[in-house]
Each structure stands twice: as C-alpha cells, then as structure tokens.
Amino acid sequence: MKAHRAMFATALTMSFVGLVLQVQIPDLLSKAIDNSIVRHSVPLHFYVWWVVALALVGGVTGYVARLFLFETAYRFEYDLRALIYEHLTKMSFPFYDRVQSGQLISRANSDIRSVQMYMTFAPQILVQCSIAVVAFAYMLSINVILALVAMATMPFVYLTAVKMRTSMFPVSWLIQARLAEVATIVDENVSGVRVVKSFAAEDQQLGELSRAAARVRWSYVKDADLQARWSPAMQNLPQLGLALVLLFGGYMVIHGDLGIGAILAFNAYLLMLQAPFMMLGMIVMMGQRAAASASRIYEILDEQPTITDRPGAVDLVDCRGDVRFEAVGFSYGGDDGVRVLTGFDLHLRPGETVALVGRTGSGKSTVARLLLRFYDVDDGVVRIDGRDVRDVTLASLRSRVGIVLDEPFLFSLSIRDNIAYGDPDASLEAVVAAATASGADGFIRRLPDGYDTVVGERGYTLSGGQRQRIALARTLLVNPPVLVLDDATSAIDVQVELEIHDALRELMVDRTTLVIAHRLSTISLADRVVLLEGGRVVADGTHAHLLETSPLYTEVLAQAASREAADAREAATDLDGRDGPGVPGPTAVVR
Numbered sequence: 001m002k003a004h005r006a007m008f009a010t011a012l013t014m015s016f017v018g019l020v021l022q023v024q025i026p027d028l029l030s031k032a033i034d035n036s037i038v039r040h041s042v043p044l045h046f047y048v049w050w051v052v053a054l055a056l057v058g059g060v061t062g063y064v065a066r067l068f069l070f071e072t073a074y075r076f077e078y079d080l081r082a083l084i085y086e087h088l089t090k091m092s093f094p095f096y097d098r099v100q101s102g103q104l105i106s107r108a109n110s111d112i113r114s115v116q117m118y119m120t121f122a123p124q125i126l127v128q129c130s131i132a133v134v135a136f137a138y139m140l141s142i143n144v145i146l147a148l149v150a151m152a153t154m155p156f157v158y159l160t161a162v163k164m165r166t167s168m169f170p171v172s173w174l175i176q177a178r179l180a181e182v183a184t185i186v187d188e189n190v191s192g193v194r195v196v197k198s199f200a201a202e203d204q205q206l207g208e209l210s211r212a213a214a215r216v217r218w219s220y221v222k223d224a225d226l227q228a229r230w231s232p233a234m235q236n237l238p239q240l241g242l243a244l245v246l247l248f249g250g251y252m253v254i255h256g257d258l259g260i261g262a263i264l265a266f267n268a269y270l271l272m273l274q275a276p277f278m279m280l281g282m283i284v285m286m287g288q289r290a291a292a293s294a295s296r297i298y299e300i301l302d303e304q305p306t307i308t309d310r311p312g313a314v315d316l317v318d319c320r321g322d323v324r325f326e327a328v329g330f331s332y333g334g335d336d337g338v339r340v341l342t343g344f345d346l347h348l349r350p351g352e353t354v355a356l357v358g359r360t361g362s363g364k365s366t367v368a369r370l371l372l373r374f375y376d377v378d379d380g381v382v383r384i385d386g387r388d389v390r391d392v393t394l395a396s397l398r399s400r401v402g403i404v405l406d407e408p409f410l411f412s413l414s415i416r417d418n419i420a421y422g423d424p425d426a427s428l429e430a431v432v433a434a435a436t437a438s439g440a441d442g443f444i445r446r447l448p449d450g451y452d453t454v455v456g457e458r459g460y461t462l463s464g465g466q467r468q469r470i471a472l473a474r475t476l477l478v479n480p481p482v483l484v485l486d487d488a489t490s491a492i493d494v495q496v497e498l499e500i501h502d503a504l505r506e507l508m509v510d511r512t513t514l515v516i517a518h519r520l521s522t523i524s525l526a527d528r529v530v531l532l533e534g535g536r537v538v539a540d541g542t543h544a545h546l547l548e549t550s551p552l553y554t555e556v557l558a559q560a561a562s563r564e565a566a567d568a569r570e571a572a573t574d575l576d577g578r579d580g581p582g583v584p585g586p587t588a589v590v591r
C-alpha cells in the first residue's frame with residue numbers, strides 16, 4: 001500500500017471532498033424551501049444553480065476517486081500475486097513434496113482478493129463514515145434535539161449490521177470451502193480423466209460431484225435465509241428514525257419552533273447516513289476474512305526455501321565433469337525419515353559413462369536428485385570438480401548438470417519451443433540437431449505441423465516414448481558437461497533405443513554421464529556399472545565382471561527384464577507403431 005500511497009491518498013481525498021459536497025445539498029434544500037418557497041426572500045434559481053454545480057463537481061470527484069481506488073486495488077493485487085509467485089519459484093523440492101498445488105492456487109487467487117478488498121475498501125468506508133460526523137454537525141447546527149432524536153436508531157443499525165455479518169460469516173466461509181471442494185473434484189477429474197474412464201468410474205465421480213454440489217447449494221440457501229432475516233430489519237430500522245423525525249420535527253414545526261425545510265434536510269441526512277453505518281458492519285466481516293486470508297498467504301511467504309545459494313557461493317565455470325559422492329547419507333523428511341542412502345560412495349571421472357543399477361525403490365533417482373541439489377545431503381558431501389555442490393550457485397550447477405527424467409513433463413507449447421526450453425534463442429538447426437540425436441526427428445517430421453505441432457497438456461497427445469525422446473532432445477540442446485539419464489529411455493522400444501545410443505555414444509565422448517537403467521541395452525552404453533543396494537554401492541565394475549561376481553546383479557537384471565516384458569505386453573498398443581518392430585524378448589537378452 002505504501003508503494004501506491006500517492007494514488008491511494010488522492011482517491012481517499014477525492015472521495016472525502018465528494019462527500020462533503022454531497023452533505024451540502026440537504027442543507028441547501030432546506031434553505032431553498034424556507035427562504036424561497038415559504039418566505040420568498042431569495043430567488044429560487046439561486047439554490048437550483050448551487051445544487052446543479054455541486055452535483056457536477058461531485059461527479060468529477062467521484063470519477064477520480066473511483067478510478068484511483070480501483071487502480072490502487074488492482075495494483076496491490078498485482079504486487080501481491082507477483083510476490084507470492086516469486087517466492088514460490090524460490091521454494092525447494094521438500095516444500096513441493098508437502099503442499100498441494102490446488103491450495104497454492106487458491107491462495108494466489110481468492111485469498112489475495114480478500115486481502116486486497118480489505119486494504120483498499122475499508123479505508124474508503126471509514127472515509128464515508130467520517131462524513132457522518134460532518135452530517136451530524138450540520139444536523140446539530142439546524143436543531144440539537146431533533147439531531148439527537150434522528151440519530152437514536154443509528155447505533156441499532158450498526159449493531160444489527162455487526163450481528164448480521166457475524167452470523168453470516170461462518171456461512172460465507174463454508175461457501176468458499178465447499179466451492180474449493182467442487183473445484184478440486186472437477187480439476188482431478190479433468191487431469192485424471194484417463195484413469196476415471198479406464199475404470200468406467202464416471203458414475204461414481206458424478207455422484208461425488210453432485211454430493212459436493214449439493215453441499216454448496218445447502219450453504220448458499222443458508223446464506224440466503226440469513227440475508228432474508230437480517231436485511232429487511234436493517235433496511236427498516238432507519239425508517240423508524242424517519243418516523244421519529246416526523247413526530248418530533250412535525251410537532252416543532254406545528255408549534256413554529258422549526259422550518260419545514262429542516263424536516264426535509266433531516267430526511268436526506270438520515271438516508272445518507274444509512275449506507276456507511278451498514279458498511280461499518282461489513283468492515284468487521286471483511287477484516288475477519290482478510291485476516292484469515294493474510295495468514296494463509298503468510299504461511300507461504302514465511303516458509304523459507306531450504307536449498308539456496310550459500311553466501312559466497314561461486315559460479316561453476318569450465319566444468320570438467322568430475323563427480324564424487326563421499327560417504328553420502330540421506331533420508332527424505334530429515335531425521336525422522338527412512339534412510340535412503342548411507343555411506344554412499346561413487347566417483348565419476350570426467351568423460352566416463354556409469355550405469356547405476358538397483359532394485360526399484362533402492363534410491364537411484366535420489367542419487368540424481370542430490371547431484372542437482374534438489375535436496376541436500378544429511379551426511380557426507382557431493383562434489384563436482386572437487387567443489388562441494390553447496391558451495392556453487394544453484395543456477396550454474398543446474399545449467400552444467402542436465403537431467404532427463406523418466407516421466408517427462410512437456411509444456412503446452414510447440415515441439416520446437418519444448419526442445420528449446422533451456423535456451424529459447426536456439427536456432428532451428430540446433431533444435432533439429434538435438435532432436436536427431438535423441439531419435440525424435442523422424443516422428444516429428446511425420447506430424448502434421450512438424451516442429452510447430454503444439455503438444456497437448458503435459459504432452460498427452462504424444463506417446464510415452466515420443467515424450468521421452470523430446471525430453472532427451474531438450475536436455476541435449478543445452479549441451480551439459482554432466483548428463484544424468486534417469487530411466488530416460490524406459491518407454492522407448494529397444495530398436496529405436498539402439499539408434500539413439502549410436503547418437504548418444506558420440507555425444508557422451510567427453511561428457512560425464514550417469515545412466516540409471518533397468519535394461520541391459522541401456523546399461524551396455526556404460527563403461528562401468530555400479531550396483532546400489534541398502535543405500536550403498538555393493539558392486540562396481542564392468543557388466544561382465546558384475547555378471548560373474550554378483551548374484552544380486554543378475555537377479556536385479558532378470559527382475560527388470562521380466563517386468564519390462566510384462567510392461568511391453570501391456571503397453572504394446574501405446575507404443576508408436578511406426579518406429580519399428582516390437583521388443584525382442586528382453587529376458588533372452590539378459591541370459
């Protein structure tokens with residue numbers, strides 16, 4: 001609000017000026033009736049022109065006040081939204097593991113809105129209420145007793161408003177919460193539509209949605225019921241004030257103690273005061289809601305990113321690609337969590353390709369995440385070029401270490417833009433070169449719009465194998481000195497994978513590469529294989545050496561192969577048929 005103080009102050013001043021002008025009008029009316037109509041001492045048009053002039057100036061101030069007020073409100077909202085989003089981009093993976101994205105989105109929308117409303121409109125309402133003081137002063141100047149009589153119902157209007165808001169407040173909360181419930185169901189059904197339909201669970205989901213919708217209806221009806229009870233009471237209380245003015249004022253006029261115009265003026269003042277007093281009750285409600293929303297927003301803003309650049313962190317330049325894990329211990333969720341790695345040692349020499357093999361859930365992906373500092377180690381140290389990864393800047397580390405995940409996330413952009421994601425200025429030649437290396441060029445060219453084809457949300461218009469190849473191209477484009485492939489070719493059939501490998505072998509020559517793989521064909525890319533079990537490396541050597549010496553290695557490979565055979569049978573229809581023949585029996589390959 002401080003950043004927009006000039007605009008906001010102007011808005012409030014203008015609205016105050018406008019109200020002061022408005023307050024003059026009943027007084028003028030009263031004088032016109034008494035002086036021009038009853039006594040004929042002042043020409044009538046004198047007052048008429050004054051009223052017209054006041055209305056015109058009031059129109060201009062009203063325009064400025066409104067425009068500036070709303071502009072302040074929307075600027076404030078913009079600032080807050082930018083602040084939250086900027087903060088979210090800084091948050092680390094442990095935070096995103098914990099929170100639900102739906103929650104974040106609702107905080108970035110409706111909560112910001114309610115804080116904005118309070119911050120900008122509450123002062124405005126206060127200004128309007130302050131005018132009550134001026135109006136009351138006018139009334140006092142006309143007639144003290146009648147002024148007190150006229151105001152007698154105002155405290156009751158205020159109390160009714162407060163009561164109304166407090167009784168309606170829980171219901172309006174309920175409406176918000178239940179609307180969010182409906183939104184969550186709709187959201188999950190849209191993004192999970194493939195699962196819903198594959199289980200023919202549409203009816204079940206419809207039932208759930210209609211139950212949630214019925215709960216929304218119930219709260220809205222409850223809200224309407226409360227409004228119907230309170231609003232008429234509040235609207236009719238001031239009429240009681242009017243009756244009192246008529247009674248006492250009329251009595252005084254009859255006895256010649258007061259001019260007729262005064263009654264008219266009082267009438268107008270009372271109507272003028274009604275709105276701010278009702279709004280005063282609204283401020284109470286808005287304040288409660290804004291306080292709740294602000295605390296929800298602060299919950300995000302107060303959360304400090306756990307993984308940040310250390311003071312004095314340096315950029316990783318001229319990376320040779322020497323990677324070393326030294327006695328690394330790690331568990332998700334700090335000390336309480338299950339230990340994933342204990343005393344994990346691994347050295348990747350510059351230019352070396354190492355395959356990391358292990359049972360599912362053994363911590364292979366975790367090793368990759370630690371190298372990119374998605375998480376920080378609990379014990380030991382991860383070094384790149386001899387430097388602790390915590391001593392180099394995150395941005396430089398992540399631009400030198402490229403990772404391809406097994407479930408690639410694509411954006412709803414063209415294929416070209418997806419591949420050029422890490423370097424938006426890349427030329428089309430560079431994009432095509434990366435796509436060729438990852439074996440994606442062929443199928444991309446067969447798409448109707450080629451490289452300009454826009455992929456559906458998360459890339460769902462492509463097959464799993466196609467998505468993986470685009471993700472691989474995306475990482476190859478930035479040409480990182482250290483490359484991590486986390487099951488990156490798991491959905492690509494062996495035939496195509498072999499072609500990719502030819503390209504990859506060339507690319508891997510002076511690049512340090514860590515391949516996490518289940519398949520023998522992928523493992524064959526590596527100079528060396530390490531076997532991960534129980535959180536540490538239990539075997540290390542060439543494929544042939546491990547086959548001879550480690551029964552566990554043979555077992556892991558066989559398991560992976562049989563799992564893959566099952567997957568292949570299941571996903572046979574999902575695979576892109578145009579890319580070559582099916583999978584030759586992987587189990588046979590292992591033996």
Ligand SMILES: Nc1ncnc2c1ncn2[C@@H]1O[C@H](COP(=O)(O)OP(=O)(O)OP(=O)(O)O)[C@@H](O)[C@H]1O
Pocket residue numbers: 097332333340358359360361362363364365366367
């Ligand atoms: N974000 C997370 N929060 C908490 N626990 C996690 C998280 N990610 C993984 N884990 C746990 O850590 C362990 C190691 O997981 P990891 O993903 O490293 O296994 P993996 O070897 O890559 O398995 P896979 O071969 O199936 O990909 C698992 O037991 C898993 O449940």
Ligand SMILES: [Mg+2]
Pocket residue numbers: 364365366486487
């Ligand atoms: Mg994994």
